[in-house]
Amino acid sequence: MTKALVVGAGLAGPVAAMALQRAGIDAAVYEAYPRDAVGVGAFLTLSANGLDALRAIDLDDLVAGLGHPTPRMLMHNHRGRRLAEFGAPGSRTVGRSDLYRALRDEALRRGVEFVHGARLAGADPTDGGVTARFADGRTADGDLLVGADGLRSRVRTLIDPAAPAPRYVPLLNAGGFARGLRLPDERGVMQMMFGRRCFFCWIVVGEDEVWWFANPPQPVEPSREQLAAIGPDEARTRLRALLADDPGPATRILDHTARIEYGWPTYDLPSVPVWHRDRLIVIGDAAHTAAPSSGQGAAMAFEDAVQLARCLRDLPDVPAAFRAYERLRRDRVERVVAQGRRTSTTKVAGPVGRLVRDLGMPFAARYLARDGGAAQAWLFDHHIDWTERVRD
Numbered sequence: 001m002t003k004a005l006v007v008g009a010g011l012a013g014p015v016a017a018m019a020l021q022r023a024g025i026d027a028a029v030y031e032a033y034p035r036d037a038v039g040v041g042a043f044l045t046l047s048a049n050g051l052d053a054l055r056a057i058d059l060d061d062l063v064a065g066l067g068h069p070t071p072r073m074l075m076h077n078h079r080g081r082r083l084a085e086f087g088a089p090g091s092r093t094v095g096r097s098d099l100y101r102a103l104r105d106e107a108l109r110r111g112v113e114f115v116h117g118a119r120l121a122g123a124d125p126t127d128g129g130v131t132a133r134f135a136d137g138r139t140a141d142g143d144l145l146v147g148a149d150g151l152r153s154r155v156r157t158l159i160d161p162a163a164p165a166p167r168y169v170p171l172l173n174a175g176g177f178a179r180g181l182r183l184p185d186e187r188g189v190m191q192m193m194f195g196r197r198c199f200f201c202w203i204v205v206g207e208d209e210v211w212w213f214a215n216p217p218q219p220v221e222p223s224r225e226q227l228a229a230i231g232p233d234e235a236r237t238r239l240r241a242l243l244a245d246d247p248g249p250a251t252r253i254l255d256h257t258a259r260i261e262y263g264w265p266t267y268d269l270p271s272v273p274v275w276h277r278d279r280l281i282v283i284g285d286a287a288h289t290a291a292p293s294s295g296q297g298a299a300m301a302f303e304d305a306v307q308l309a310r311c312l313r314d315l316p317d318v319p320a321a322f323r324a325y326e327r328l329r330r331d332r333v334e335r336v337v338a339q340g341r342r343t344s345t346t347k348v349a350g351p352v353g354r355l356v357r358d359l360g361m362p363f364a365a366r367y368l369a370r371d372g373g374a375a376q377a378w379l380f381d382h383h384i385d386w387t388e389r390v391r392d
Contacts, residue, residue, distance in 0.1 A: 002026060004312075005132050005142040007120050008149035010037065011100060012284035012301035014107040015059070016148050019309035022057045022386075027112060030132065030140065032119035032149075036104065041096035042175035042261050043211055044292075045070055045190075048090030049382040050299025056306045056386040062102050067094030068205045073190040075365075077358050080193075080247035084365030087373065090380070091295075093190075093203060093211065099298070115140075120154045123280055130279040144279040144318055146308070148301070151267055153286035160274035166267040168221040169291050169344050171199075173264050174239060175213035178256040182208050183249055193250070194357065198242035199347040200250045212253050215293075216242055217348045218265070227263040235262035266291055266344065268337055275330075276322040283308060288333040293347065294340030296379070300333050306384050314390040324390055336379070 004020050006013045009031035017027035046063065054060045070093045075083040108114065119135040123145055132140045147155025156163045185191055185204045192201045199215040216238065230238070236254060239262070243250040254260070269289035275282055284301030307328050311321040346357050368375055 003028070003142045005030060005130070005140055005145045007132070007145065007147050007155055008153075008284075008286070009033075009104070009114055009116070010148065010150060011096075011103060011298050012148035012150075012286075012305060013146075014103040014112065015054070015057075015302050016146055016283060016305035016308065017112040018059065018107050018110055019057050019305045020146075020312065021110060021112065023309040023313035025143075025309070025312060027146075028115060028140070028142075029107070029112060030115045030118040030120065030134070032117075034117040036116070037097065037100050039097050040100075042177075042213060043067070043093055043095050044099070044298055045088075045091055045093045045295045046099070047088065047295055047299045048380045050296075050302050051090060051092070052383055053299065053302040053306045056384050057309075059103070059106065062106055063092070063094065063099060066098050066102060067092045068203070069188050070190055070203065071188060073192060075361060076191070076193045076248070078194055078196040078246060078354070081358075083194075083358060083361040086365060086368065088190075088295075088380075089373075093188075093205075120149070120158075123155075123158050125278045142279075144281065144312075147280065147282040147286045148284050148305075150285045151269070151289050153282055155280060156272065156282050156286050159277045159280050159282065160272075163272055163274065164270050166269050166289060169266040169268055169341070170217060170219045170221075170348055171215040171266040171344060172218045172222075172262075173213065173215060173266060173292065174235065174260060174262040175211075176257040176260045178210040178212060178253045179258070180208050181210055181249075181252060181256040183210060191248075193246060193248050194347065194349070194354070195243055195246040195250070197245075198239070200243055200246070200248070202249065202253055210249075210253055210256070212250075212257070214239060214243070214250075215266070215347050221265060222263075227265075230263050232260060232262075235260050238262075268341055268344075270337075271334055275326050279318055281308070281322050281325070287329075288337055290333075290337045291340035291344045293343040294336055296336045296340070300336055303382070303384060304329060304333075306386070310384070310386065310388075310390050315392055320392045324392055328390075332378075332382070339379075
């Protein structure tokens with residue numbers, strides 16, 4: 001086996017290419033968009049298990065200096081009462097663009113080829129391999145094709161035309177970076193408020209810098225045209241109206257944010273029955289999209305990339321490697337998707353749901369504190385041993 005075609009140059013694609021390279025398989029990354037994603041997006045939390053996956057292929061030091069440590073999360077209700085504190089040891093909150101740039105630049109340094117403006121149209125099996133066909137008429141040959149092409153994955157539908165569509169979660173997303181505002185909160189701690197009409201989270205990251213996101217409720221899935229029609233001024237006005245009656249600094253944070261990213265919908269992906277066919281396979285959001293509230297999207301993609309590379313390294317043929325990869329990953333990622341779905345529902349709770357949440361969350365926090373994190377060990381303590389051999 002000599003070459004893999006990786007479709008998608010977001011976060012999963014470059015890591016997959018580097019993991020495959022470490023396993024002795026050359027990889028080229030093909031991206032539909034004509035330019036890179038530097039400057040795109042707000043921020044994300046990279047959990048300890050995601051950093052562990054990067055450590056397996058010597059990428060952990062690369063991101064160790066990015067963003068800010070995020071050791072804890074504090075939860076508040078719509079009256080400002082503190083509900084709970086949850087630990088997140090080893091987690092970092094990083095700018096998505098910063099993480100993307102670091103991974104892309106390192107992949108380039110390691111010799112990975114990137115091809116932009118290559119929108120995948122189809123893929124045909126060959127004798128022991130695959131030929132990718134792109135919309136502009138180009139083709140590329142490889143021994144296998146890895147779909148790291150996200151929520152609207154073309155590779156997923158090539159593998160299984162009956163694959164389920166993403167499932168809408170009735171929340172929008174907004175976020176930004178406030179500057180020139182000094183808040184008394186401890187640096188790096190996520191302050192989360194279940195507001196009366198909108199969930200809001202802020203993180204003090206410097207003397208006068210605050211990163212934040214919000215989840216405006218949106219019961220009916222909006223069209224792209226409807227979202228595109230919401231300009232910056234209207235976005236700010238909508239958020240201020242939703243957050244005006246809540247305690248806390250939300251409106252001040254909005255006032256100190258020059259540019260608000262607003263309106264991208266929330267989705268998750270129910271269980272995808274078919275992850276691979278012939279020489280095609282999907283990883284990351286193409287196979288299992290968790291709602292952002294899980295805090296695990298990037299981490300699951302990085303784990304996928306490393307595990308797939310190990311399987312291809314150790315097993316005698318591609319079908320066996322694909323089967324082992326699915327065996328190692330399916331139960332874990334579907335559990336994460338389910339957890340993200342449950343967490344998202346607490347953000348749009350009605351009066352009864354609020355009462356249940358406000359009564360139950362303190363008990364949950366005390367339970368987790370008493371057990372020393374054992375209940376969450378399956379998630380955060382997950383370790384991939386690169387040196388351990390995968391067996392069919």
